[in-house]
Amino acid sequence: MNRLLVLVRHGQSDWNLKNLFTGWKDPDLTELGVEEAVEAGRRLKALGLQFDVAFTSNLVRAQRTCTLLLREIGQPGIETFEDEALNERDYGELAGLNKDDARARWGEDQVHIWRRSYDVQPPGGESLKDTVARVLPYYMREILPRVMRGERVLVAAHGNSLRALVMVLDGLTPETIPSMELATGIPLVYRLKADTTVEDKKVLAA
Ligand SMILES: O=C(O)[C@@H](CO)OP(=O)(O)O
Numbered sequence: 001m002n003r004l005l006v007l008v009r010h011g012q013s014d015w016n017l018k019n020l021f022t023g024w025k026d027p028d029l030t031e032l033g034v035e036e037a038v039e040a041g042r043r044l045k046a047l048g049l050q051f052d053v054a055f056t057s058n059l060v061r062a063q064r065t066c067t068l069l070l071r072e073i074g075q076p077g078i079e080t081f082e083d084e085a086l087n088e089r090d091y092g093e094l095a096g097l098n099k100d101d102a103r104a105r106w107g108e109d110q111v112h113i114w115r116r117s118y119d120v121q122p123p124g125g126e127s128l129k130d131t132v133a134r135v136l137p138y139y140m141r142e143i144l145p146r147v148m149r150g151e152r153v154l155v156a157a158h159g160n161s162l163r164a165l166v167m168v169l170d171g172l173t174p175e176t177i178p179s180m181e182l183a184t185g186i187p188l189v190y191r192l193k194a195d196t197t198v199e200d201k202k203v204l205a206a
Pocket of ligand 1: 016020021022023024088089091115159160
């Protein structure tokens with residue numbers, strides 16, 4: 001059985017380019033972001049991968065990435081579910097601030113803790129732990145059962161909502177997750193075992 005699960009972070013957004021904390025704000029893709037989404041499709045196509053269903057967030061950068069990728073692999077319009085459970089981590093009061101300005105104001109270490117620690121919340125926002133607490137139930141309820149039925153599943157989402165999933169799939173811990181980064185537009189191709197753990201993982205980097 002297939003049990004194919006592909007995770008892809010959206011292509012570069014306007015706010016990635018401007019180095020702004022984004023969270024639940026809704027900027028579109030840049031030209032490079034569009035190209036990254038198309039390139040992700042090309043890499044999946046080169047492996048002959050096709051999908052039965054796709055999941056994305058309710059933010060435009062992930063939705064467009066999903067649409068562009070599916071068009072590139074010749075599957076526009078397959079069943080696609082949009083849900084805020086897959087949204088980026090909410091960056092609270094940091095949203096819209098420049099990351100370098102934040103480092104100058106609060107210090108490199110504090111900003112790194114807000115961005116990459118497991119359980120420290122940025123002011124007014126979600127920690128990765130909070131993000132896991134909303135992404136994981138959605139994965140268990142909506143995504144995993146389809147993978148287990150042999151459907152080939154695409155998830156186009158965000159750096160931290162996907163770090164939440166990768167943490168669980170790869171068995172990372174609060175100590176090891178801070179060094180885990182997800183590049184824009186690079187598909188992670190998982191095959192799962194019948195017991196829902198990972199049989200095989202490929203990172204489709206250049
Ligand atoms: O700003 C954000 O929403 C995220 C992703 O772009 O940033 P970070 O990598 O700092 O978690």
